[in-house]
Amino acid sequence: MKRIKAVVLKEAFHISRDPKSLAILFLLPVVMIMVLGYSLSFDLDHIETVVVDYSQSELSRSLTQKFSHSHTYSVTQMVRGKQSQTPEETAEEMLKSGEIKQFIVIPHDFSSRIKKGKTSHLGVVIDGSDSNIANIIHQYNEMLTFDFMAELKDIKDILRISTKLYFNPENKSAFYIIPGLVAVIMIMISALLTSLSVAREKETRSIELLFISPLKSHEIVLGKTAPYIFIALIEGALILAFARVMFHIPFRGNLWILLMFSLVYIVTGLSLGITISTVASSQKVAMIATLLVTLLPSILLSGFIFPLDSLSPILRAFSYIVPATYFLEVIRGLILKGAGLKHFASQGLILIGFSVLFLVIASVKFSQQRKAGK
Amino acid sequence: MTDQDICSVGPYLITARNLTKKFGDFTAVDKISFNIKKGEIMGFLGPNGAGKTTTIKMMTGLFRITSGDVWIKGFEVKKDINQIKKFIGYMSQKFSLYPLLNAYENIEFWGGVSGLSRKVIKEKKELISNEIPKEILNQQVKDIPPGIKQRIALFSCLISDPEIILLDEPTSGVDPEVRRNFWTKIYELKKQGKTILVTTHNLDEAEYADRILIIHQGQIILKGEPSELMKARKTDSIENLFKRVVTNHEAN
Numbered sequence: 001m002k003r004i005k006a007v008v009l010k011e012a013f014h015i016s017r018d019p020k021s022l023a024i025l026f027l028l029p030v031v032m033i034m035v036l037g038y039s040l041s042f043d044l045d046h047i048e049t050v051v052v053d054y055s056q057s058e059l060s061r062s063l064t065q066k067f068s069h070s071h072t073y074s075v076t077q078m079v080r081g082k083q084s085q086t087p088e089e090t091a092e093e094m095l096k097s098g099e100i101k102q103f104i105v106i107p108h109d110f111s112s113r114i115k116k117g118k119t120s121h122l123g124v125v126i127d128g129s130d131s132n133i134a135n136i137i138h139q140y141n142e143m144l145t146f147d148f149m150a151e152l153k154d155i156k157d158i159l160r161i162s163t164k165l166y167f168n169p170e171n172k173s174a175f176y177i178i179p180g181l182v183a184v185i186m187i188m189i190s191a192l193l194t195s196l197s198v199a200r201e202k203e204t205r206s207i208e209l210l211f212i213s214p215l216k217s218h219e220i221v222l223g224k225t226a227p228y229i230f231i232a233l234i235e236g237a238l239i240l241a242f243a244r245v246m247f248h249i250p251f252r253g254n255l256w257i258l259l260m261f262s263l264v265y266i267v268t269g270l271s272l273g274i275t276i277s278t279v280a281s282s283q284k285v286a287m288i289a290t291l292l293v294t295l296l297p298s299i300l301l302s303g304f305i306f307p308l309d310s311l312s313p314i315l316r317a318f319s320y321i322v323p324a325t326y327f328l329e330v331i332r333g334l335i336l337k338g339a340g341l342k343h344f345a346s347q348g349l350i351l352i353g354f355s356v357l358f359l360v361i362a363s364v365k366f367s368q369q370r371k372a373g374k
Numbered sequence: 375m376t377d378q379d380i381c382s383v384g385p386y387l388i389t390a391r392n393l394t395k396k397f398g399d400f401t402a403v404d405k406i407s408f409n410i411k412k413g414e415i416m417g418f419l420g421p422n423g424a425g426k427t428t429t430i431k432m433m434t435g436l437f438r439i440t441s442g443d444v445w446i447k448g449f450e451v452k453k454d455i456n457q458i459k460k461f462i463g464y465m466s467q468k469f470s471l472y473p474l475l476n477a478y479e480n481i482e483f484w485g486g487v488s489g490l491s492r493k494v495i496k497e498k499k500e501l502i503s504n505e506i507p508k509e510i511l512n513q514q515v516k517d518i519p520p521g522i523k524q525r526i527a528l529f530s531c532l533i534s535d536p537e538i539i540l541l542d543e544p545t546s547g548v549d550p551e552v553r554r555n556f557w558t559k560i561y562e563l564k565k566q567g568k569t570i571l572v573t574t575h576n577l578d579e580a581e582y583a584d585r586i587l588i589i590h591q592g593q594i595i596l597k598g599e600p601s602e603l604m605k606a607r608k609t610d611s612i613e614n615l616f617k618r619v620v621t622n623h624e625a626n
Contacts, residue, residue, distance in 0.1 A: 006486025010472060010479070017474040017514065205468040212434045212464050213487045214534075370435065371455070 003215055007223025011197065015227065022231075025193065029185045029239050033178075037247055040177050040305075044136055046074040050094060050103040052087040053077060057111030059152075066148050067104070072140050076100075095127055102126040102137055114152075175250070178243045179331045180304035183324045186236050186262065188294040190269025191276065192287065193228040198277035199286035217366035221359055225270045232266040233259075252338030258331070261344065264351045265327040269294070271358035272323070278365035298324035326350050387412045387538060387569045388433075392442035395428050402428045404592040405442065410571060415564055417583030417600075418573040419616065425592040426573040427467070430542050433571075434464055446538065463536030467543035470527035473516035477502070477526045480515060481533065488534035502529050521552035528559065539563065541572040545579065557582045580612040588619060595623045 015022060051064050068075035081090035091103035105123035113120040124141060128134040201207040210220055240258070243249050251258075273290060280286035299305060301315060302324035311319060319325050326347040333339040388410040395403040403425040410416045418426050431437040433444050435455035444451045446458045471480045478499055485495035503511060506525065510518055518526070524544065531539065541560075545553045557579070560570060572583070580586045581600050588596040596603060596619045600612060609615045 003487055003489060006483050009486070010475060010483040013479055014472060014474050205466065206472065208431075208436050208466065209464065209469065210487075211436060212459060212462075213484075214459055214489060215487050 003219050004223045004226070007215070007220065008226050011224055011227040014197075015231065021196075025189060025231075026235060026238065029189050029235060030242055032185050033181055033239060033242055034246065036181055037174070037178055037243070040173075040181070043173050044133065044140070045072055047072055047102065047137055047140070048100040049073045049075050050078050050091045050100050051075055051106065052091060052103060053079075053106045054108045055106045055110035059111040059114060060106045063106065063145075063148055066144060070144060072144075078103075092125070095125065098127070100127075101133070102141075104141075174247045175336060176332060177304075178247045178249050179335050180302070180328055182239050182243050183265070183302065183327045183331055184295065184298040184304060185239055186232075186265060186327070187269040187272070187298055187324055188291065189235050189239075190228070190232040190266045191273030191290045191294050193232060194225055194270045194273035195277040195280060195286040195290045196273075196283055197224060197228070198274060199280050199283040202277075202280075203282055211366075211370045217370065218359075218363040220366060221274055221362045225267075225274055225359070228270050229263070229267060232270060233263055236262045236266055249335060251335055253334035254338075254340070257341050257344075258334050261327065261330045261334070261348060261351075264348055264355070265323065265330075268323045268351050268355045268358070271355045271362065275358045275362045275365070278362050278369070297322040301325070302328050304328060323351060323354050385411045388444065388446050388571070390429075390433075390442070390444045393429065393432060393439065393444060394441045395425070395432055395437060396440045401592055403432070406587075406589065406592075406594045407442075408587055408594065408597060410569060412569050413564060413567050414585065415560060415570045415572065415583045417580045417586040418571060418589065419575070419577065419580050419586055419612075420573075420589035421575055424589045426575075426589060427542055429589070430464075430540050430571070430573060433540065434462065435459075461537040463531040463534065463539045465527055465531040465539075465541045465544055467546055471515045471523065471530065474514055476514050477506070477511040477518065480526065481530055484530040484533050490534065498529075498533055502526070505529075521548050524548055524552065524556065525559075528556070532563075537568065539568055539570045541570065543573055543575070545574060545576060553579065577611075577613045577616050586612075588616060590620055590623055593623075595619050 049067060051067065053060050053064060064075065064077060067073045078087045078091060081087045082093075085093075088103070088105060091100070094100045095103060103125050105125075107121065107123070110120045110122075122145065124138075126134045126137050198207070201210065215223075237259070240262070244251060272293070276289050276293060277286055280289050297318070301311070301319040301322045303319070304324065308316060308319055308325070330344045330347050333343060386409040388408075390409075391407050392405045393403060393407070394401065394405050406425075406429065408416075418429070420426050428437060432439050433446065433451060435451060435458070439452055447461060449457045451458060471477070472483065475483065481499055481502065482495055485498055490498070506522060510522055511526075515523060515526070528541075528544065531541075545556055548556070553576070560572065560582070563570060572579075574580070583600065585599050586597065586603070587594050596615075604610065604612065604615055607615055607618060609618065
């Protein structure tokens with residue numbers, strides 16, 4: 001304990017006297033969350049839409065109005081096609097040229113069928129060249145038509161589907177992007193803190209003196225990890241506060257549970273960083289390796305952008321060894337659903353398991369390096 | 375007993391036998407053998423890149439030994455490096471003190487790492503305060519002049535009172551007066567019974583050592599007491615002696 005304490009104190013002094021590095025490490029997450037937060041939004045507005053209304057009834061006009069009153073759409077009505085074309089043909093050309101994202105055809109018998117209580121079909125053609133966008137447009141359309149039907153109070157026998165999006169009623173992508181971003185940035189910063197600190201000692205050769213000293217390898221590992229928990233936790237809180245203020249992310253859960261899980265996750269990141277540092281010879285190598293190991297899997301394989309269900313079985317298997325996967329479940333659940341501690345016991349245990357594993361690997365790696373020399 | 379006898383007992387505290395270090399095809403240290411007696415100051419001489427630091431790093435376990443071995447106090451470096459660490463002090467030319475910590479904090483750190491009690495560390499801090507003004511000791515090491523820094527570094531290296539002291543180029547980059555003071559300190563350590571191996575490329579320092587090893591291109595080309603070596607080769611300075619043996623070695 002005495003020896004670990006000596007390393008912890010030394011490390012803490014060193015951090016506090018190097019304000020430049022510290023400033024960079026505090027600035028980096030703030031810049032990242034702003035840049036990525038604003039650029040990664042999947043929300044659409046002003047979806048260019050052409051409505052071809054063959055029904056020309058009160059009902060069809062009110063449906064068209066519903067579209068044009070929504071900020072999500074920018075609606076143009078089309079009565080005739082260009083030259084000898086039908087309106088659909090003209091709309092199709094506009095779709096091809098990218099002028100519009102979709103066109104909607106309201107059939108002649110739209111009003112009469114609905115009034116008789118029969119099903120009527122709206123024809124919708126969406127530009128599917130970007131399937132993500134197409135999906136989102138489709139969802140928006142569905143939400144809007146459901147709303148429309150719900151409002152038809154004088155029609156009794158029509159099927160009413162009242163869908164309500166729980167946790168994210170406006171279906172804002174920021175609500176699930178930002179917590180994901182928090183998870184990615186938190187692990188990146190934590191891992192950078194420790195990996196750079198060990199790599200710096202390798203560069204100045206001070207690590208040699210630590211290796212020659214009576215310090216045990218696990219004492220070096222623990223002593224170098226512990227002081228960064230505090231800094232990483234402050235950074236974590238900063239990232240969370242920033243996400244809340246800048247992107248108006250709601251918070252429905254218990255703040256202490258969130259902080260507790262952030263702490264567990266941060267320790268996982270710090271341990272990962274120190275493991276990376278055992279194989280990195282310089283700060284540059286450590287930085288590149290850390291960014292590669294933390295950013296790529298956390299963005300691609302954690303469910304941050306691509307839903308885990310849509311991954312191939314092999315990638316899916318990989319997602320289980322990405323710490324961000326587990327923290328993402330916790331943070332999304334906590335922030336948006338207000339879920340409690342009992343929902344996340346397994347995630348917490350897995351993250352603790354990761355930390356222990358990384359710390360053991362790092363200690364063993366250091367021991368091997370000390371025994372074998374170069 | 376000659377150097378060729380393989381042993382780790384008797385008067386010798388350190389015995390190296392055919393010690394070799396290869397980095398790929400390059401042989402940095404080539405089958406060197408030497409003995410160091412208890413209480414002796416051994417000077418390890420040679421130009422930069424001769425293999426001095428590599429040898430010390432093998433002795434401390436920082437470099438893996440390619441072949442041959444070293445015994446320190448009866449322990450084999452290859453097997454028992456953790457035992458050996460308990461009684462060696464090492465001061466490196468590259469790094470000895472953390473630059474952003476002040477001198478006291480560095481001493482606390484190395485004391486803590488060596489497992490010293492808080493009381494002993496406090497005593498050590500008082501001890502160095504008698505030698506060096508407190509204002510300087512309270513400065514971050516990066517702002518302390520090299521001469522004083524070197525004294526603090528030596529102090530930290532000796533903090534756990536090691537029996538064997540390995541000094542790698544301790545006097546590089548400091549002025550002659552500091553060097554003289556440094557050697558006075560080394561003599562004090564010798565009087566206390568410490569065994570000291572000190573590497574240097576400053577040839578004038580060799581005369582301070584009880585015995586010297588001259589290493590060139592990874593091989594020991596001369597060893598013995600400085601005065602006897604000079605007498606045998608009829609020169610009056612180590613510098614001339616060094617030039618002569620190096621030229622001979624290169625000619626062969």
